[in-house]
Amino acid sequence: MDKMKSFNLKKLLLFGGNRRNEDGPLFSLALTAKKRFEKVIIFTENLHLDLPTGNGQTFRQKMEDGKKEGLELVVTQEISPQLLKEYIDENTVGLLINALWIVKQEVIDLFEGKLFNYHNTRLPQERGAAAYSWKILSQSNEGALTVHKVISRLDAGDIVKQKKFIFPEKCRIPADYYKYIEKFETSFLLEFLEKGEQVSIQQDESDSIYMPRLNTLANGYINWDWSSREIELFVNAFDDPHEGASTFLDGKKLHLKKCFVSNNSENFHPYQAGIVIRKNEERLFVAVKGATLEIREIRDESGKNCLTQIKLGQRFLTPRHLLEEAKNAKVTHTARGIKIQN
Numbered sequence: 001m002d003k004m005k006s007f008n009l010k011k012l013l014l015f016g017g018n019r020r021n022e023d024g025p026l027f028s029l030a031l032t033a034k035k036r037f038e039k040v041i042i043f044t045e046n047l048h049l050d051l052p053t054g055n056g057q058t059f060r061q062k063m064e065d066g067k068k069e070g071l072e073l074v075v076t077q078e079i080s081p082q083l084l085k086e087y088i089d090e091n092t093v094g095l096l097i098n099a100l101w102i103v104k105q106e107v108i109d110l111f112e113g114k115l116f117n118y119h120n121t122r123l124p125q126e127r128g129a130a131a132y133s134w135k136i137l138s139q140s141n142e143g144a145l146t147v148h149k150v151i152s153r154l155d156a157g158d159i160v161k162q163k164k165f166i167f168p169e170k171c172r173i174p175a176d177y178y179k180y181i182e183k184f185e186t187s188f189l190l191e192f193l194e195k196g197e198q199v200s201i202q203q204d205e206s207d208s209i210y211m212p213r214l215n216t217l218a219n220g221y222i223n224w225d226w227s228s229r230e231i232e233l234f235v236n237a238f239d240d241p242h243e244g245a246s247t248f249l250d251g252k253k254l255h256l257k258k259c260f261v262s263n264n265s266e267n268f269h270p271y272q273a274g275i276v277i278r279k280n281e282e283r284l285f286v287a288v289k290g291a292t293l294e295i296r297e298i299r300d301e302s303g304k305n306c307l308t309q310i311k312l313g314q315r316f317l318t319p320r321h322l323l324e325e326a327k328n329a330k331v332t333h334t335a336r337g338i339k340i341q342n
Helices: 026-034 059-068 081-087 105-110 131-138 174-195 228-237 320-328
Strands: 011-016 039-044 072-075 092-097 115-119 142-149 159-166 245-249 252-261 276-279 284-288 291-299 330-334 337-341
Touching (some): 011 081, 039 059, 081 105, 092 174, 131 228, 228 245, 228 252
Parallel strands (some): 011 092
Antiparallel strands (some): 245 252, 330 337
């Protein structure tokens, strides 16, 4: 661990965007930073601009308010030395937050060691994307906020600030985890921007784990052969702010959320898995291997809640070929859009 000097920040370049249905972390940090620093410039792309924020406005609409507060916006499909040269001087620091660009070495070199990435979980144990969906599946309650130097390898630069903690048991779905870290996310990042690099810790490659990006509609298909706990975790992993885990009922595609293993469970045989055994106005009870699942939200592809329309004895089933395709689907987010390859 090496001690590092603070940097004299006057100009902040932020690259990326917010999480879905939130005002942060990028926009909320930008507004707070603008009160303290001379210039804050946001570099983003259309994918992030079209995401909804906390009040339902898109990030694009939110930025109209941001401009009134003095924030500057650059919309671009790529970040290149030619684009950035006019914005960078000796008092400039760059911070990536949910950025979709692959940063090339010539861009890294422009910042002379002052380009950083914010990763909202542990490093090196949770490299990659969709960290909170993977965290739910692996049942890990260990959390961290991390800032590291940007190098050519993804999420592999030296750690310059990290806050570790344990998530409370009430965190079940991605939105729960995001809400928890949101309470101290902005202050964590602002402290880094004000104080600079206080440590430099090389990541231990023997502890590194990389998991790829997920897309709910491509990867989130329920396998009804799994155990009750495995299905519960899987549905949780694709719950809010995502569309919900997918399956079919009489050939109609549905999205499930708010899933719990019922306390009042029977020891069902695997052949009974997916059959609706009981229902009321608010909940559906479904047989799965060894137990009963309680499901509180089911939506069709238009987003309409159709839980009350489902009948006793109907069976949820996901075609085998879709389960295989879901595992093979490779998801890439770029400034030009989302690409899914099978």
